[in-house]
Amino acid sequence: MSDLTYLSLKDVTLAYGKSVAVDRLNLDITRGELIALLGPSGCGKTTTMRAITGLMRPAAGRITLDGADITYLPANKRQVGLVFQSYALFPHLNVFENVAFGLRLKKLGGKALDTKVDGGLDLVGLSHLADRKPAELSGGQQQRVALARSLVMDPKVLLLDEPLSNLDARLRLEMRTELQRVQRESGVTMVFVTHDQSEALALADRIVVMKDGYIEQLGTPEDVYDRPSTRFVADFVGFENIFTTENGKLKTADGEVLLSPGTPIDGTVKGLAWRPSKVALGSGPFSGIVKGSSFAGHAREYLLDSALGPIKAEQPVPHDAYDIGDRIAFDLAPDHAARLTRME
């Protein structure tokens, strides 16, 4: 834990009865950061959120926030905000009262309350709908109310569970920008959950990639996108050609293959992975037969059958397209490979 750490999870284990959902999770977050929890459905993202809010007690480990141990602090004392995936607005209260709910519990009233609520509604652009009931709002508007309701509490950390997944494609893009703006204007430390890598890459300062209840990789969007460190992350961000390595050589079904010279590969590397766009077609020590070819707008994608196994390659268009059945040479340059330290 560095001096800058604001929210810290240390060896946090979370279980439903006997089944462990999150296993010894460690995570340090700096004040004002925007963190994305990225991973497939069921990997423990929501569970982790619930532990940070206090809705769920860890089976082991500690959580600290702003210098204080909050592991056993009840949810209503934590000053952590949560925007639910389902928004969880109060159906019997109008927009104003939904946003005012937590403030009233803080015994805020009169002018101070109005100012605060109006400020919150302004921030999300909903001042004109203050009298509506949640049922009279669109999904995107409900989302904004939920956001305002959490923000007016001035939480130390604001958590958002799949904030964009219930919105249609156009609204999703709009809300993305909106979230970024709100975060910038309020300066609040934010953790949001998503299973969509493009969302995480576009929004987050740092990305936590999760799988089966533990962290696969933690890094900047560039780290995760360009330098995945495990097979799972590489696969998740689109490295479609993944090979096991041993002593700097690729292991294939037919034995070991020496790569063309390039950056040396040290012993801790257990695998190498290439994006289709990084497979050089037309020359190189390997060759394969074109089995499939499809147009993808910016490029043409090929499926090759080679001694290394199936290879996915991509060639920017326009170019002279290869035909099915052609034998073509290709190269897998070590310089363009992601070095993977875990292959399971």
Added chain:
Amino acid sequence: MTGRLLSYVTLTLVLAFLLGPFLIIVAAALSAGETLAFPPQGLSLKWVFKVFEIESFRNSFALSMFLAVFGTLAALILGVPVAYAASRYKLPFRETLRTIVSAPIIVPGIIVGLALLRYLVIPLDVGIGLALFIAHTALILPYAVRVVSASLENLRSDIEEAAVILGSSRAGAFFRVVLPNIRNGILAAFILGFVTSFNQVPVSLFLSGPGVRTLPIDMIWYMEITYDPSVAALAALLAFLSIAIVFLAERFLGFSRYV
């Protein structure tokens, strides 16, 4: 063509069957004659006014009112937590709980009444009034649980968690965000319970004593002794009261959604 004719005939028969007795009672109530009869002998409102002068009707009406109001309140005080617990927690004995709670409507009322008389009133010397109160509460409980459960079913549980995160206690969340959202369900349960209790005969049949009779039982008693149209007048008044209640409930609560 014949198919359509047949369905009109059926519809008419069903309506006659449902509304016939009611119309006959109303007609009999407006009779000017001295005995309960149909068709009525002349028209008058005298039996309708007579109803209010019969003291035993006044007493039994008060008892029935008391049972309907406080029996239903007691059933709700017991039933709302049961419905809440059953909907929010994965109780291991959830189905058993449901069965137990439903028992009073599955077991014939006459048996419930007899059982209470035989094992509560006689051996333990429990007063008839108290026994009636217990019986009516138990009888309304299944309706209360069912109707309140139905409205809880439509309420997501995450709003309680949202309330807690915003600073409310668990109990506070129940009162602040659960109760207001099931208010109509509770009102519907109250009306249903009230009407059920008020019209209840078989259980109350056994639980009556000198001067302690619910209104329906008292009406049976009265008819055995005095065969005049005042019973019909009372029945008609009660029917109109029930219709008015259900009409208002439907109008303001959408009552039929809950039952």
